[in-house]
Amino acid sequence: MFPVLNNAIFQFVMKFLIALGDAAFDNLPVIFAVGVAVGLAKREKGSAALSGLLGFLVMHNILNFLLSASGKLVDTTGMESTQAKLALANAMQTKVLGIQTMDLSVFGGIIVGITVYFVHKWAVKQELPAVIGFFSGPRFVPIATMLCMSVVSVVIFFVWPIVQTGISIMSVAILKSGPVGTFLYGLLERALLPFGLHHGLNWPVRTTELGGSWIINGEHVVGTVSAYLASLADPKITAIDPTITRFNGGKFVYFMFGLSGAAYAMYKCADPEKRKIAGSLLFSAAATSFLTGITEPIEFTFLFVAPALYAVHAVLAGSALLVMHLLGAGVATPTGHGFINLVIYGVLQGDKTHWWLVFIVGIPYFFIYYFVFKFMILKFNFKTPGREDSGEVHLASKKEAREKIGVQIQQVGTDEPQEVKSSYPPIDFSKLSKEEKTHELALRLIEAHGGPSNITDVNACITRLRIDVKDKSVVDKNTITSQLEAMGFAENGMQMQSIYGAYANVLKMEIQEILGIGE
Template identity: 40%
Template sequence: MFEKLQRLGKSFMIPIAILPIAGIFLGVGAAFTNPVMVETYNLGAILGPGTILYYILSAMAAIGSAVFGNLALLFAVGIATGLAVQEKGAAGLSAAISFVIFHTSISTILGFLGYNPETTSVDYFLSQGKNAIEAAKLSNVYGYELGIFTVRIGVLGGIIVGLLVAYLTNRYYDKKMPEALSFFAGVRFVPIVSVLIISIVGAIVPFIWPYIHLGISTFSEFFGRTGPVGIFFYGFFMRILNIFGLHHAIYPLFWFTSLGGELEVAGKLIQGGQNIFFAQLADPTVTKFSAEATKYFTGGFLPMMFGLPAAALAMYRAADDKNKKIVGGLLFSAALTSFLTGITEPIEFTFLFVAPLLYGIHAVLEGLSYAVLYALDVSVGVTFSRGIIDFTLFGLLQGNAKTNYIWILILGIPTALIYYFTFKTLITKLNLKTPGRGEDAENKLYTKKDTLLKDVNIEEVIDALGGRDNLVEVDACITRLRITVKDISKVADKELWTSKLKAKGIFKKGSGVQVIYGAMAEVLKNEINKVR
């Protein structure tokens, strides 16, 4: 199971690599084009609609949003290609097609059941006698994916598709068919069987997911109404749901509906935590923002600005010396994204699947942050996340009297120290395979191929496999070259591979050869296929 989790974590690395820059684009663009922020600080002449900066920042926000809005698709393709042992290209294409089919199948069944954008709107449920909270919860079950009306299953849907397609690819990539159907044999059978299976799975989801979604919402509602202890569990629960992107199905209920509280501001009854904060922000008579309204998001400032960057430093310090240069860029960019914008996925996915214990501790510490800041009456607002940008705009510039922001600064260093020493100690004591650790250093980004290949001669590898004419197929999984040869007797023995050719081991069976090369396997495969 541990090895499979490592492979799953590796499969996330390609989509994760784009998340830091996408997070910065989204965070900076969204923060500085937020209408309330522009109006509050009278920046319309510089950042208002029609200005050059507005167009640039809006484009940045749109680009970042496009990436995060399609995480489910990116993970579906990433998991499928990462876990496929053979025919990774076919796996990736099949995953993309299957993801569309998955949600199309869901949408079709929803239509048969009478659910559509009109019959799942808040207004419709209100007309059916539901109260405002019930209507919001029911409407929030449904949404769009790639423009398809479907259920809000988020990244979990992408994970389901990716895992199924990877399994089907590994099982059917060499499928034999009758002569009359030979065109559909082998790799061509993978997208066919994937679409068929995913269609069935998609048809089942509408009968199951709404109940799961509503159950999560009801569970979260209880946490939001039980003081600091409940807020601890709310913060913890939201961080756990973040793994699958399901927090997006919950927090809007607290930010924008009466589930997040009601308060009269400037003579109007405002509902929802974030709505209350921005209404108070626009009211010059307000002398203290409501911590009851901000308790559903203020707690994230400590882990996002201080905790996770410190965790990144711990992972860097715990990496093997030879890999620090490789993982340094990845961890620094992910830490910077978290600090600047409060977007945490880039850094969390670097350790989530290879060291889930660390993620569990992170979730506990985030829950504590929510509880402590709520108990201290801290009320710093947010646009959509909790980085230094929002902290400056809605904490520092508002003054401590209004926000009690000083507690975030006071507790920031202790939070960073707790994260750093907890992560560093557990990584080293338990030998957790975080980025850059271990012989294979599975969860690191690759360096340049010439650096990886400096001790290995491609022509000598080919000769050890019996020469070009002996090669039938050359592929690689995460750590191994996987070669099919014509004559297994022509393949060199273990001694040559482990001494001169720097391999860690070799296995032979039938016409198949597996040579263990760690992270270099994929690069070697590509180089061999270029010259064979």
């Protein structure tokens, strides 16, 4: 497609990067096994990680043994690679880390991770008799995991074929649902977001047979992510199958354009004297959504002030998926539906993705969101940023939005945070180097969370800095959002969550280094 790129050095570098990517996408099940175990474990995460890997290996070795002993193990000796893969697929078998086993996809990794979590939670506290006391605590977890996973594997051997049949039936039903199913998926996915349940809908579709099953370049591929990447890699495919991207392509439309239109509508509806402050917040949130696909700051803002606006947003989101599906759009991304990923996974892939449809559909959706939101805000006098009765202008946090609509998610404790005055004078972070800014922010975040003695753990997800505290009443959330550049703030029990986008992980590591603590 691009003759200028056809040189040996560039091709070597790009194929090298593809090999790096394949290392992750080809091994998602084992990554889930280790990742879920580590993510759920509250302490001794190293022991949990080792047990996750060991449990995964035990499960598939036991399944291989049971398939062989029962005569169900497919013999692929003498078959060509393509024939062997199809024969395994027809028998619901596959090879994982070189082990021929039942095809559990990422469900297998999730089962292992959750099992290891419960085993780890119990085993890490056990004190064994003195003669074998060396194996107490974290050392006992892998041993207990092996025993427990052997039992779980036997259960899976008998139960999974029934589950797999059910998944196949659901997959066919989803694929046959057509454009109406695409619209309902988009509507439901946004509707589940306030409850934190949207990942339960997204990831099975992206990574398992629930999202569909295709034969691409002679290989059996399940899940929309794997199917999309396989389609990009197959030079014989000139247009991506829209059934692969039907739950994905329309998200670029409302992540990049729709929510930007909503932000502009809220800015235009702000009181003139508050418009400058509201604009700086709203346009920052809109830019984050447009570039990276991180939508929380803006979505939870209008969910908080007016659930009716969010309901309209959910309908418009479903319609965006529907329109892109009907137009035959073939653009998708593993995650993050922003401009950066559109360029990487759409534009640079050429005509086969029909990436231009994002702009053809997106620009009208900008104006649809703008006029619909502006009409509703003015008609019903919704208190969007810049229209508040108080003098404060801010974006609502996830916690505020959920409390407004009555959603409770693992809340522990009842004390409300109290305002705490910072001993640090205000500072212009733009005058500091990146390293100085990170260090200064880390110091001030430590103080804003009550100081080192009040902090029990520091972690981060993709967009959030997560700091566990002993006493949340001394946490200064106002300083965090107004002076320390957080895009939002939320609580989950004694865990304080500050939204910093991709910067969250950098701050996490700096705070850990200052406090002298590890993961």
